[in-house]
Amino acid sequence: MNDIYIFNTLTGRKERFEPIEEGRVKIYVCGPTVYDDVHIGHARTFIFFDFMRKFFEYVGYDVRYVLNITDVDDKIIRSAREKGVSSLEYSEEYTRRFLEDYKALKLKLPDAFPRVTKHIEEIIWFIEKLIEKDFAYVSSDGIYYKIRAFKDYGKLSKRSVDEMLAGARIEVSEGKKDPLDFALWKTRKPEEDIYWESPWGPGRPGWHIECSVMSMKYLGEQFDIHGGGSDLIFPHHENEIAQSEALTGKVPAKYWVHVGMLQISGEKMSKSLGNIIKIRDILKKYTPEVVKFYVLNAHYRKPVEYTPESLEEAKKALNTIKRAYDALGTMISSGDYTYSFRLSDYEVKILYSLKDVKQRVIGAIKDDFxxxxxxxxxxxxxxxxxxxxxxxxxxxxxxxFQVREFIGDISKLFGIIEERPTEEDSEILARVLEEILKLREEFRKVRNWEIADAIRSALNRAGIHVDDTRRGPVWRVIK
Structure with a gap:
């Protein structure tokens, strides 16, 4: 399991993955701010980390995967006001729509979907501790983090404080002691309808504090992988490190993994630019399998240019795999095959080729996904x-059977082939299984235990347990 390599933004190099806890991987990914529907750029991040999670499980790790939802934010409050609804009502609606889109993409649900509004008590406690440690201060309009109190500020984005000051878009505030200090808690403004009571008066959390709090609650003070889009490296993830390390003395995540931006005409896809392609619109024309193939058919760290033809090209490329998989299924179910102890030279060559492609496919994934x-x-x-x-x-x-099993297993890992077993399919599979067991019995009769056991092991991996009885083999589905 331990020959997986990941590019770590924190160190700026590819590193061998070594989990903090043997046999277990903890992953935290920054999810959406629910002020609008998610677009294909967001989906790239969710699809990639869903794949990462499934691959760790594929090679034997126990994975705990957390994806947060930001459901209180300046954009949410502003958008709700424009729509004439409450901020809470607005965020509830778009949280529901996000979860619909996530499920429509057929992604495996995270172990936790924490929402900011459900963790206010923990956020207030965290801020109080930062004030006690003199990493934060109370101002006229909220609580701010003192970035110059944290000596390693900039280590993730590889920027010095002076460089940040020269190139930053500074949020104006009378309460700041330093232009680069960032808000941990924002005092309520008269027009804002969502707020909580705190030791500093009514208000709400700033953006960055939420992930420090929720990642620590669900994964502990230190976990393995923190993920998100590359646009979050600075300031969001930089600020997370500053907050969490100030409190615990530990960098919250061992590996920081970032997905490249999806671009249109060289620009980042974003609502502010008016160039977003919503997932729910894409899924009206293309299957989730095509969307996942499109996303995963590019290295996750590289920017990807989206064009109207992109998904059509992905659909055609995916058909190369589906066509072979379906043709193998047709051959097996039709009975148009042979089985014997002797394989042709061609078939032996195919088995060697199968072994080779398995190594190359898994090897590529283990090399920085x-x-x-x-x-x-x-x-x-x-x-x-x-x-x-x-x-x-x-x-x-x-x-x-072996070739189709391999293509099916890898396609299932990628989520790119949809399986819809019918009653007829079940009957065909039962007949195929009986034929496989007959073949295995032939090997047992000539005491070729190695091949007989290999067939039994393959069936077991596929969810079929075989018992050898005096009356012959008996199989059952493993629940």
Missing amino acids: NTREALKNLMTFSKNIYQDLSEGKLKSLTVA
């Missing part, structure tokens, strides 16, 4: 298999 290289290898292999099937070269049930 290079999903583009992994999919490239899977597509090339699938294209060759489909060609061989078309020419009638592949006839062995044993080989076809």
